[in-house]
Amino acid sequence: MTRAGFAALIGEPNAGKSTLLNRMVGAKVSIVTHKVQTTRARIRGVAIEGESQIVFVDTPGLFRPRRRLDRAMVAAAWGGASDADVIVLLIEAHRGITPGVEAILEQLKDRGGKAPVALAINKIDRVQSEVLLGLTQKMNDRFAFTETFMISAEKGHGCDTLKAWIAGVLPEGPWLYPEDQIADLPLRMIAAEMTREKLTLRLHQELPYQLTVETESWEERKDGSVKIDQLVYVMRDGHKGIVLGNKGETIKAVGKAAREELEEFLGNRVHLFLQVKVRPGWLEEAERYSEMGLDFRDGDG
Numbered sequence: 001m002t003r004a005g006f007a008a009l010i011g012e013p014n015a016g017k018s019t020l021l022n023r024m025v026g027a028k029v030s031i032v033t034h035k036v037q038t039t040r041a042r043i044r045g046v047a048i049e050g051e052s053q054i055v056f057v058d059t060p061g062l063f064r065p066r067r068r069l070d071r072a073m074v075a076a077a078w079g080g081a082s083d084a085d086v087i088v089l090l091i092e093a094h095r096g097i098t099p100g101v102e103a104i105l106e107q108l109k110d111r112g113g114k115a116p117v118a119l120a121i122n123k124i125d126r127v128q129s130e131v132l133l134g135l136t137q138k139m140n141d142r143f144a145f146t147e148t149f150m151i152s153a154e155k156g157h158g159c160d161t162l163k164a165w166i167a168g169v170l171p172e173g174p175w176l177y178p179e180d181q182i183a184d185l186p187l188r189m190i191a192a193e194m195t196r197e198k199l200t201l202r203l204h205q206e207l208p209y210q211l212t213v214e215t216e217s218w219e220e221r222k223d224g225s226v227k228i229d230q231l232v233y234v235m236r237d238g239h240k241g242i243v244l245g246n247k248g249e250t251i252k253a254v255g256k257a258a259r260e261e262l263e264e265f266l267g268n269r270v271h272l273f274l275q276v277k278v279r280p281g282w283l284e285e286a287e288r289y290s291e292m293g294l295d296f297r298d299g300d301g
């Protein structure tokens with residue numbers, strides 16, 4: 001008897017959803033940074049626990065959207081939750097019940113789906129254990145969670161217990177993916193995300209939110225290596241200069257870091273070519289959204 005289904009990870013930006021997905025899958029499928037709003041679309045990672053196949057759905061953080069991109073991201077996150085067999089709400093132990101968490105709880109109540117909702121208090125490595133009891137109590141007073149877990153997605157504490165619980169509540173049925181598949185995301189998109197992660201880590205302030213990366217071409221060569229061309233879209237000339245850096249040193253460092261990670265992921269040599277393009281209106285272009293795996297129309301209104 002096998003089980004299979006979707007477990008959506010939701011929460012505020014920076015709660016640790018992507019870190020948890022990667023830990024559950026055992027590979028880096030979703031990019032992680034210390035900045036908010038890193039994940040932009042729904043990213044699926046597949047994990048096996050006993051007879052269960054768990055398809056973890058990493059989602060963009062839930063926050064009050066302003067721009068079209070924000071709205072599309074938040075819609076993708078709630079979409080991930082509504083399709084799921086289990087929902088895991090991540091909150092940060094050291095931040096507690098923020099206004100953002102309150103807002104998510106209100107929406108969870110309104111949406112009233114049938115899927116069990118678990119609470120995962122993440123980053124427990126950052127607090128004294130006394131804090132956790134009170135937080136668990138307060139959260140459960142506000143919402144009828146099926147179960148509460150205390151975890152550190154980064155250090156791994158509590159993650160096995162959470163995984164085993166999810167495996168047990170998934171519906172009975174055949175597995176959804178081949179046994180050896182760990183992600184459901186085109187390689188070209190994974191590659192673009194890796195570059196975007198390196199850019200986000202290196203650039204300051206608002207710039208990472210105003211750029212996007214797309215894989216233009218992917219060519220496997222006879223010697224087994226892969227040639228990848230990517231475009232970095234920015235909104236202004238000034239941004240292009242910042243992304244390139246003095247004598248091109250920033251883009252060079254970004255390209256090197258992304259290439260190394262891609263080589264590890266693919267187990268092949270990679271030749272990565274990055275080009276920066278100024279495109280003032282990219283945030284309003286439907287094609288950019290489909291490249292990101294987002295629905296353009298979700299950004300309307």
Ligand SMILES: Nc1nc2c(ncn2[C@@H]2O[C@H](COP(=O)(O)OP(=O)(O)OP(=O)(O)O)[C@@H](O)[C@H]2O)c(=O)[nH]1
Nearest residue numbers: 013014015016017018019037038039061152153154
């Ligand atoms: N101390 C500590 N840091 C953590 C833990 N889990 C995640 N982090 C850090 O929190 C930051 C955000 O992690 P992400 O996994 O990108 O968070 P996210 O929820 O996916 O964020 P968005 O994609 O922006 O919504 C990163 O710097 C992580 O290293 C944890 O258990 N303990």
Ligand SMILES: [Mg+2]
Nearest residue numbers: 017018038039
């Ligand atoms: Mg994320």
